[in-house]
Amino acid sequence: MNPRVRAPELKGRGWLNTGGKELTLADLRGRCIILDFWTFCCINCLHVLDELRPLEEKYGDALVVIGVHSPKFEHERDPKALAAAVERYGVHHPVIDDGDMHLWQQYAAKAWPTLAVVDPTGYLVASMAGEGHAEGLSRLIDELVAKHEANGTLHRGDGPYVAPPAPEGLLHFPGKAIELPGGNLLVSDSARHSVVELSPDGETLVRRFGGDRNEPFSEPQGLLALPQAIRDIIGYDVVVADTVNHQLRGLNLATGEITLVAGSGRPWRSTVDDHPHDALAADLSSPWDLAWFDDKVIIAMAGIHQLWWFDPIQRTVGVYAGTTVEALRDGPIPDVWMAQPSGLSATGTRLWIADSETSALRYVEDGVMHTAVGQGLFDFGHVDGPADQALFQHPLGVAALADGSVLIADTYNGAIRRFDPVANEVSTVDSGLAEPSDILVTGSGDVLVVESAAHRLTRLAPGVMKTVAGERHKTERPPSHLAPGEVTLDVIFTPAPGQKLDSQFGSPLRLTVSASPAELLLDGEGTTTELTRRLVLNPDVPKGVLQVVAQAATCDLDAEFGACHLTRQDWGVPIVIDTAAPSRLPLILRGMDA
Template identity: 40%
Template sequence: MIAPEFPEDLVWLNTDHSYRLGDLRGRFVLLDFWTYCCINCMHVVPDLKMLEERYPELVVIGVHSAKFENEMRVENIEKAVMRYGIEHPVVVDSGQTLWRTYGIRAWPSFVLIAPDGEILGRTSGEGIFSILMPIMEQLIPEYEKRGGLHRGDAVPRKAQKKASGPLSFPGKVASDGDNIFIADSNNNRVLIVSPEGRFVDVIGCGEEGYSDGEFGEARLFRPQGIAVVGDVAYIADTGNHMIRAADLRRRTLMRVAGTGRSGYPGLGGRGDEASLSSPWDLVFAGDHLYIAMAGFHQIWRMDLDGMVEPFAGSGAEGIADGPLEISRMAQPSGLTTDGKRIYFVDSESSSLRVIDGDVRTLIGRDLFYFGDIDGDFGRARLQHPLGLFYRNGSIYIADTYNHRIKKADLSERSIQTIAGTGRPGFADGASDTAAFYEPSGITFLGDSCFIADTNNHAVRIYDRRSGEVSTMRIDAKR
């Protein structure tokens, strides 16, 4: 079967040109159907880079077919391309035209097209490098014999933009009661600043990768959640699939859990021998560090002796309440606690949930039930929330894809917007006119709510007393 051609009116990103499959005859083409909320789609980006580097006969084209309404905006997709370091061209599949034409059913999915335009096969899920490498090793000699196989860069890339300020896509924020810890995710470091933004310290040299050691030499890879316990800041080193421990007095960073490779859900064990998968947030409660294990669709926990294990969630993606071991989750990405219960936002099901003996859903229904509705928990809707914080009987939520901050009153079982217009933007001032752009993390220090405003490369401050929103002026050394 010859691969269906691209419609001519689609928007292309990461390239100065639009392309037709006919333009790419003589090369293998791999279509990557993805959406930028999808954790599995994030995991395959390194595989795609390795395939392109290994096989100059191969052109990778991302086909962004959105799940959430917010992901349909071209400018939001551009931000995601920048955030995840995607270097190949991306075509915006408006209305899922290509999705339906190619019969795609899941994210991520892949279609391999031969140099003569014939569809060779398709697959879904992670591990595309190990799947495709032996196939390419067999196919390349075959098509070389036929003649007309081309090598080289058939699709010129555009230089990617970088954030110009001190932060780049900050993911999470935390506090030790005195200072604010900022996961400066795309600068591969954690900044420690005063509430006024004055530089205190920085964890990580800023270079992508993994290495332990002194703060100025150690490497992180797109860190997210932070939990400060005494003189130690635990860091969800998301891109490295690890938990790291920063000794704030000795100024050293070390790995305490994770092998550095994303694995499959297991039974846990010694921290440095257990495979983790995109740990996204952390919270300390009782004697354990709880981990939002987004890649496994589970909540894990680690004791301070370094043993780590699954705590809640079967590992099957979905939304199902009940006993810890059979409940289902969908990319849990934010954690908080009232000291007795663990609350979390389950981003792919757009839900607020609680672990209190078993797992219960407070807001949300299923993987495709989302929106922007305040009011009673039973009718309220969120859209891919990533952050939350418990304070005085309420949960404050970074409702990421709705570009709002919301407050869920647990006794009244009602949720209300406290800041944000619901549209992406950047504006300080009164809370009902202030604008955010995919806020992802939230914490409190006193009456000030600190917000990681991810796509604005900023930390914003919501003053609970005045209702005003301002932007933290960060005096951070690089």
């Protein structure tokens, strides 16, 4: 990023959280700016929103955060859906709608999330991909504030954020629901940071648990009523996935007492194996849903693309399935790849999974994961028919039925879909719903849908079936053109100010590379401890996706017992083989203007 580069102008389809005003870089001159390239389906992007909140508070009069929403899924291109997401996730800074990916290209972003830092004079000074950059950003902003205050080029003042009207109604972006003994319903009222008990009609409030961010919940999602024998031993009835706090909590329905049962509160930044670990000491990552399977609680650990297990009696946790690589690969559960698993439903010998970022329905049986419907990270749509041709769009919920079929909350298609494993076909049960995020089949056989963006529970009429002639979509990010044969993959990483690479536990660097289709990569697959890799691309495969996972461990320079930090990013880079193209692919994990 040397010589110095002027930041490209902020041009998009529209703005949110500005009171209708369109902002330019000239309007923000004199402030430090962080541009946060995000898409609202992406769990890592949601993590970054949480990492940025303390920075916005600390540097409120000197820093402006601008969210640049560059969508992955077709549904995310809808301005109304974006406005709902900004409200849902409590985004308290301006957001520009980059629906045509113009700014994404102008700032050379290649991953969600990507952060770009602009100094008070309008120059781009840093770019970084992934999460875990809060400490480094704080140090960088400190440097920029000191420098530009001394130069007279820093101008403090009120920011451009304009708050939207306060929401009304009983529920606000509910997430998941379960039925309690006696027929009452328990709902995670995610945007109100609470768990709500409703009467069987789904509309009458019985009581509310929590209600303020972090006291004790922050955007809770999954709920699980434990077997009675387990309840009698441990003293609580329901496990709650406290998603943004990265914890599990136990809820005693008789007393209303809420107990922390798993999670340190720190987001996952390291490795955990399948062996038992102390539940309260473990770092979790956005637990999104829960199921009782194989005599333990299974956790959809959306933030790191895995399933974990939790033993409420022994108070231990471990990895159940997945490697943390974000992609779609079946096989023995320790080796599989998932992408933001967000819905679970167990029945008999099968655990069904809504794997949202691959738009897939998957299941575990006898220690092996299978894909029933779904084709990969970038293929989605609303297509019924044979399972190998059917498509979903970012499903978040799943419910196994007594007849062996499965209902899917096909969230971004606004539909409830049904998979019939006997016929091996997918059909549409209902459509026109507002981001359905979960499905509850009650003891009496009623089907309730958590219609999240409509802030309600909806009861499906019996026998409703619709035939939808839907569309097939593929994420069309601008691909990287690369020459066939030998190319160099170069992941760029510069430690944050005041940090150095941390070698006390071995190599601080790790790089894992694979490809889809696998034939694209003739050489260079695997894991090494360097951030540069020689790859050999197959000239007979015209295009594909390089899957790159990079991480770098750093520690503080200026403290006797300095903190350790792990920066990690997972790229899926679409590439096109082109004989006239470069033979180098640079990816910025963290880059600074020299």
